[in-house]
Amino acid sequence: MSQAALKKQLRQQYLQQRQAMPETVWQHKSAQICQHLSQWPIFRSARWVYAYRSFRREPSLDALLIQRPQEWGFPRCDGQQIRWHHSPQGTNPAFVINRWGLEEPGSDWPLAGRPDLILVPLVACDRRGYRLGYGGGYYDRFLTQKLAPAIGIGFDACVVNTLPVDPWDQPLDGICTESGIYRNLSQYTSHH
Numbered sequence: 418m419s420q421a422a423l424k425k426q427l428r429q430q431y432l433q434q435r436q437a438m439p440e441t442v443w444q445h446k447s448a449q450i451c452q453h454l455s456q457w458p459i460f461r462s463a464r465w466v467y468a469y470r471s472f473r474r475e476p477s478l479d480a481l482l483i484q485r486p487q488e489w490g491f492p493r494c495d496g497q498q499i500r501w502h503h504s505p506q507g508t509n510p511a512f513v514i515n516r517w518g519l520e521e522p523g524s525d526w527p528l529a530g531r532p533d534l535i536l537v538p539l540v541a542c543d544r545r546g547y548r549l550g551y552g553g554g555y556y557d558r559f560l561t562q563k564l565a566p567a568i569g570i571g572f573d574a575c576v577v578n579t580l581p582v583d584p585w586d587q588p589l590d591g592i593c594t595e596s597g598i599y600r601n602l603s604q605y606t607s608h609h
């Protein structure tokens with residue numbers, strides 16, 4: 418099987434597993450992830466945090482977005498690139514639903530500042546920090562800029578020993594799951 422086909426198969430497997438998660442479990446685990454992040458010094462001292470809107474049962478960061486008067490950047494797909502937009506404070510701008518059904522900032526929102534921390538949604542991730550996403554290569558292209566620590570956000574069930582790696586894959590600097598934050602992924606012991 419080609420590497421692309423293998424990645425596709427793994428992507429389907431992990432997405433199916435995640436979609437089967439009951440909503441209450443998803444809410445509880447998302448809240449745990451938000452709790453870990455909100456207590457993490459690197460998060461607390463970050464001014465600009467690049468985040469995402471939960472899609473297909475990705476961990477929800479809503480509890481943080483509400484709680485923290487931080488400067489948040491959200492991704493908008495513009496051709497092959499991600500553009501990061503700022504959601505202005507004190508207002509509640511309506512996200513736009515894009516062609517995948519994903520919530521994006523409007524193209525007229527102001528651009529975000531340079532990130533201090535990047536929260537990267539995972540489909541799956543391995544102990545070396547290599548991740549599997551939706552297959553668009555958006556984060557791989559963006560993370561080559563190495564603007565800030567990139568922390569994968571996912572549930573324990575999506576962390577595996579090894580994923581197939583392509584030359585363009587950018588390893589993450591850590592992950593946060595419902596069981597904690599792992600800067601050096603070798604510290605991560607399986608929770609499932």
Ligand SMILES: Nc1nc2c(c(=O)[nH]1)N(C=O)[C@@H](CNc1ccc(C(=O)N[C@@H](CCC(=O)O)C(=O)O)cc1)CN2
Nearest residue numbers: 469470471472492494517519538550551552553555556
């Ligand atoms: N919440 C969230 N926002 C995000 C991302 C993300 O992973 N999570 N992205 C991270 O990149 C970007 C969006 N990337 C995406 C890439 C592909 C598909 C998608 O659904 N693709 C089709 C076909 C894929 C294929 O060609 O095989 C599909 O899966 O059906 C969705 C989002 C930017 N915003």
Ligand SMILES: Nc1ncnc2c1ncn2[C@@H]1O[C@H](COP(=O)(O)OP(=O)(O)OP(=O)(O)O)[C@@H](O)[C@H]1O
Nearest residue numbers: 424548549550551552553554555556557558561585
């Ligand atoms: N730095 C880059 N420059 C050009 N193309 C890239 C780059 N990084 C990734 N790509 C392309 O993007 C696609 C990424 O596929 P892959 O299956 O690794 O995506 P993914 O990591 O799951 O997706 P995503 O990063 O969107 O979550 C590949 O077709 C690859 O050729």
